[in-house]
Amino acid sequence: MLPRRIVQFLIIYFLGLAGLLAVKYGLQLSNYVIPGPALIWQTFQAEAVRYLRDVLDTMSIAIIGQVLSICLALLVGIVGRQTTWFGSFVKVAAYNVQAYPIVALAPIIFILLGDGFLSRLLIAAMICYFPLLLSVLGIMAEPIRDIEHFYRMTGRMRWQLEVKIRAFENLGKLTTVVAGSATLAMAGTIVAEFIAANAGIGYSIRIALYQSDLGKILIALFLIGISLSVYQGLLEWCGAFIRRTWESN
Amino acid sequence: MLPRRIVQFLIIYFLGLAGLLAVKYGLQLSNYVIPGPALIWQTFQAEAVRYLRDVLDTMSIAIIGQVLSICLALLVGIVGRQTTWFGSFVKVAAYNVQAYPIVALAPIIFILLGDGFLSRLLIAAMICYFPLLLSVLGIMAEPIRDIEHFYRMTGRMRWQLEVKIRAFENLGKLTTVVAGSATLAMAGTIVAEFIAANAGIGYSIRIALYQSDLGKILIALFLIGISLSVYQGLLEWCGAFIRRTWESN
């Protein structure tokens, strides 16, 4: 699985790169518009180690952010699944927050939370949680009648049980979404770093953009992709593991 | 439904505003940090009409972007559901593209597509499609054995049929996700405008940010929220309508 994932990523990356180079040579663009292979390689040698450290730094926050947003999505999803006024209220709130691009909310977040670790984390979690939330809402709102009938008939149904039944029956869908949301957590953290500008690969990308250095951006994208492939591979492995243990205890 | 949605949005918005004003008066902050009610009202009168036009402009692109991304998600989801090498390749590609924050990809998109309508649309679609994709993948990868058995047994199974069966059985989940993704399309378009365009509410927000004018941002958030509530209400109504007609033809 994991090696395959990495090979596939490499293929995609180098296909993209080849496309860019084709544009470069096709339109005869100079090195400052699109850097040539030699320049990219040179940039790689110069920056790879530092950027890799940045990527790992970013990823560590992304992981915390993802965990946070999974919790958040579960919480909102569980409350919002109800067809009560409050349930739909929570849902409207959750949707609205998402509609606001983070760049518009950022000033307010910084006013309220300052510019520490917390703002970064919050922004990452906000970007990542919504897709999770949508899936959780979809899953949580749909009764599994053949299983739930007994508990309703006998007055045993509690919301925890309802959540457990629906989650278990949709375990496959949930793990797909959770594993997929890793990429969003990563993207979210990078955006947060980009905005808050203090550390991580998002910060490095901002500087590279500021200096108009596409070579550096290409290196950053490469390292982000590789690290993410590994992380996602691990997540999927964990998903399979959790599933096995939950199904066999 | 729709009036309730709007009332709920108003409650949320004014709760948030009240919170901000509490901070303002609690810490005795000037209008520069957090504008007072009079200033906000004045800003509203001055800008509401222009901003509303911007919001509608943005929303029209968001709608096209959403349609595009639904198609894209279905396409990738259908191909990526297969457990073949190519299926997982497409999935890896789809995931990777998402991991790159749009701010890092934007320069490349602009190089390739210029900075017109197309780039804006593409960015909006890219931000919006991923959550859809995750749900579609989750749904498409899970067989509905009791229905599919007949078609497999008799050699009648085609991928179109498989997709139709799984989509139909998960219609509730799909409509939740599609309606929810409207907010993402909106956020995506705003981000695209923020980065690139000379029109739309994203552009207006950017200018307000440059000028540190929180009052204008609050007005923009208000109008975005209202318009989105209406749009989502319509979407959900359409979802229910499609469902009824699909179920009864």
Place this chain on the structure above:
Amino acid sequence: MASSASMQLSCRQATFRYPRTATPVFEDLSFEMPGPGFNALFGPSGVGKTTLARLLTGTSRDFAGEIRMDGIDRVLYTYNTERLPGWSAVGTHLERIVAPGQHDLRDRLVALFDMQPHLASRFAQLSLGQKNRINLIRYLLQDFQMLIMDESLANVDEPTREQIILGIKDLFPDRFFLYISHNVVEVAKFCRHILVLAAKGRARPASVVSGRDHNRDGTPDRERLERAMLEIVNAA
């Protein structure tokens, strides 16, 4: 128990129609069925047994006429395609839903239903008849006065089914059972009263026929059994 003597299920002029359908499932349905006991609900496929059972549980109030249950407060309804949650073995599940002090009863039911060897299995690993059985066991462990069993033993073999029915009659003499089954012999032999819903077009939409109410002791009288069967078939 004293109260159980006065159980009575009655229905007057009940009419029910599914939303957006042309003809009602039943019209002016009237019957009276005394309890307690192991009673049946019988009738051709599609006649409305499941529909009536759902109305009896009181989940839907969308019908005309009156349904009364005297001396019956707690009605449970179980059907044969129910599933147990997949995260634990069926034995663990039983353990979780058994009321305190009912552990003895649980063990007796598990033995009666021949499910001892399968308690360690997940629900998905059971055969169809095993699924039927484990599902019924958990309902029998609940606190109820009336239990409607909608084809709950439809996929169980005859000897096991017979043993189960006799056991239930032994263990719960003061409850009101409404057993939905397509097996006329079984219904005639073991049930006290049989509520027969007639196919459309018959004169009487419903009639209550007396069964042989056979118990573990004593051999059934073949002739009277056949008469009961004939009466049921004629009513259907």
Place this chain on the structure above:
Amino acid sequence: MASSASMQLSCRQATFRYPRTATPVFEDLSFEMPGPGFNALFGPSGVGKTTLARLLTGTSRDFAGEIRMDGIDRVLYTYNTERLPGWSAVGTHLERIVAPGQHDLRDRLVALFDMQPHLASRFAQLSLGQKNRINLIRYLLQDFQMLIMDESLANVDEPTREQIILGIKDLFPDRFFLYISHNVVEVAKFCRHILVLAAKGRARPASVVSGRDHNRDGTPDRERLERAMLEIVNAA
């Protein structure tokens, strides 16, 4: 047809065990069953009927021993909890899956199964027995040599079931049916051969018993029927 005379289902020393379970479902199973005809697969709940049926369809090759089907190429397997897609009425669905030139057969089957009044309904609006019936109809419209019906009529009332079985025997005399049912009378009365899987611990794990193969014409000989039933019960 000439080829149909030579149909034969045989099994030698078959052993099958579900992954991660302790004991095999069956061990050294051997039998020979000639075809064509309306044959049955009988046995107590949990004995392995469904498991054997799945092996016969050839989807799993994870067993020891040999299963041979001489003169049988196209095997279909249907079971009673299958569902039809929900987006169209069941009549529309039938229309879509019927082979060209089979429209006549379809109409006869719909009449035989008493499903005419329900063709405009969605699958979810049918009663359990109606679901059973519509599902079986669509399999009968396919091109097959052997059809395994896993409790396909379990939730249908007896008169309708009898009428269906007789009709199938009429319409498809040259096919090999394997009818899984828990109704010993029915099996003994209508089936040509009955493959009986015995409960664990019996000497012979499988035996093939001859049934009465009763057709529409002629009254069944009660005594011989009872003898067949006894033989089946003893083998189980």
Place this chain on the structure above:
Amino acid sequence: DKINYRLKWLFNTSVVGDLYADVQGDFADAGLAVTVKSGGPERDAIKELELGQAQFGVASADQVIRALDKGAPVVVIAQLFQVNPLQWIYRQSAPPINDLSDLKGRTIGVTFGGNDETVMRTLLAKAGLETSDVKLFNVRYDYTPFYRGQVDIWPVYRNTQGIVIGRKMQADDDPVRFFIPAGFGVKFVANSVVTSRKMIQREPDTVRRFIRALLCGWEKALDPDNSEKALDMLQQYDRDTPRELLEAQLAITRTLVKPTPDLAIGTIDVAAWKQTEAIMRDQKQIAQPVGVEKALHSEFAF
């Protein structure tokens, strides 16, 4: 006690003096525990002053004037850039801009909403040009439109980006020039050191010690004799810029912060501030005159 000093932008050559004062111990010598914090696009030092998250900060003149317009209690205690580093880059192969009227017909990059737009509009007004006489192009992170010749002149910070981009294009035999607004009489003030009115009232001594230590750091950082030290330090903070570029950036920064040897670093150019306010009022960015000169307090530095 602790003092937070919020910069306007990321750590780069534009803040060399701020870093120098910190690293070389000028703050410590003045008995102050100062934390220098990098800025960024979403940072606003003036807001942080009010929220108590910072005691001193760097803000651009347009920020200060806007804040005053909305009643923020902010004061300016020194002006760091005497010449605004915001300038426009263009190719040497393009016709030179010797007179403002030469702008006519060009495609000009501006950041809509940014102060480069304000400056450019003022220049156009001065030249008597209508907006329709030029093509204004919306600028964002990405330089491709300039690189590919779709835009003729592009706004940059002369001492940082200007060097990087210029070098890059030079390497590709495409040398550049800069268009400098101040050369045409438009003096729009750039970065200054700000603090709150409360600070100067309650802790005038701290303010005095702080600004003097800071300006001392700037003087030393820009002293050619210290340039090796300054570059070593910059390399620690700005790893993305090679040393030779840092060197060029430092040289240009000197000319912007201390254009003549006799002008003390930090001098507040009151006339330029007034012009800045007038420009903003002309363009309706503020509703009424704010009297910016009342918020200028050079007495702490000198």
